[in-house]
Amino acid sequence: MHTHTSTKHAGICVRDLRARQKVSQLDLALRVGVSQRHLSCIETGKASASKEMLLALLEGLEAPLNIRNETLVAGGFAPLFGSRPIEHREMNTINEVIDLMLMGQHAAPAMVLDSEWNLVKFNPGFIRLMNLLEFDVAALQATPNILLALTAPGGLATRLINPAEVLGDVLRRAQREALHVPSLQAMLNQIPQSMFESKVPVDTNNPTLVTRFQSAVGELRFISTFTTFGAPLDITAASLRIEHLFPADEQTRTAFS
Template identity: 45%
Template sequence: MTLHRTVLPVSRDLEQTPAQPLPVGLQLRQLRQQARLSQLDLALQAGLSQRHLSCVETGRAQPSQGLLHRLLDNLQTPLEVRNRVFLAAGYAPRYAALPLNDPGLAPVRTALLHLLEANNPAPAIVIDSGWQVLAANRATEALFQWLGLPRQAVAEGFNLLAALLAPGGFGDCLVNAAEIRQVAWQRASREAGQDPGLAALLASLPCPEVSAMAPDLASPLLLTRVAGPHGELSFLSTFTTFGMPQDITVASLRIEHLIPADEATWQALAQACAQQAAANLD
């Protein structure tokens, strides 16, 4: 399968450290506090004494690489942040960040292509930690065409967060825009704590208004409701991520699937994809 947009390499200077990095003990303490764990809780989970952990956090003991690995595993620390902690302790970073077009990530690219293709005629996109769309399937392009949005946005790539929050984007096509924008803002705000680039993007976008609508308790999920020229489409939103990633690029990727929530939406998407395929043959 050929993607409608070439998957772009993810480029980051992952070994760059702050001008004045915090000592490793203080970084571990901050991560533990963010995880809302006491010293005793973390020590029990990582298999060491509370006294030893206290000495590590205060700088009276130097953690070994094995101990750092256990602590960061139990704290579920993002791989990029783990690299910074290892550097602060005087060790080399453990995790690489290969560009997505690297030969070593060929199995990852194959898996992404398979998942995108399998999702047709339902839209699916691959996004990175900055909410940048790296690839999309045929159904996504068909949906954009159905909504009257520029098809080149799919071909050239766009930022999903900006498309949802900024005026004139995909967010303006949503029936329940206030609810979806609020959920997107809250999620991005949580993620921005570990991603300065995402934090900068979020600061440049308008903060959504708080929805005055009461949640629809009759539905088990918040639906993405899209208004188009031929009626309303309703979608369930799910995410797929790679299990047990050992590369920062791979860990940053997720696929968002927009799964039709009713038969009318399935039929509309199937028809749109068929029309698009016929047009491409002409």
């Protein structure tokens, strides 16, 4: 049986997450099917929340698995989701799928990022792209964060032909994700504010945003796809996404053939 104090802390976790996402008490109550009054009592610690209720509230907020674990522990319950390192033997199937996707389109640059945009894995096409952009792969591996690599002085953004368009999309995406990942928000705070302020019209002549690089072989044009694991039950697996950069014109296809 959990104590009033631990339940109060769990309620604060729910309240803080709800506030970060700018979700009202009424909205969350409707999503979960409880009264706003009961939700208010849980958040203030006046009412205890069962494990099932906490999980329902966290599901209603689409909380990351690590936040769900932290809230359960704060409520006096055992954590529900594992957090295996990527090299753990129980992650073998995850790694096999990742390697298959990285090498299945080996000519197209591809990389695996975690929830903080750290570079976890990449394929030969990605190395080829970095070389064509004359960007130091060793330096990127030393500080393997794509957000910082893009926005640092002399970073990858300096190779972009359409930096405002691409950075605008990247930073908006990162800001949305930071609602669930506080450590990502801390990283965004390191990026110069001016990079968040540029607004340019998106070229709607294309069906998707085209990332354009100036390289040693001329302009390279890519469209991006993102792949995540369906129904993850492990914090590490949930944090991973695979980004493919597919050539968007003949010149780029030739450079990566």
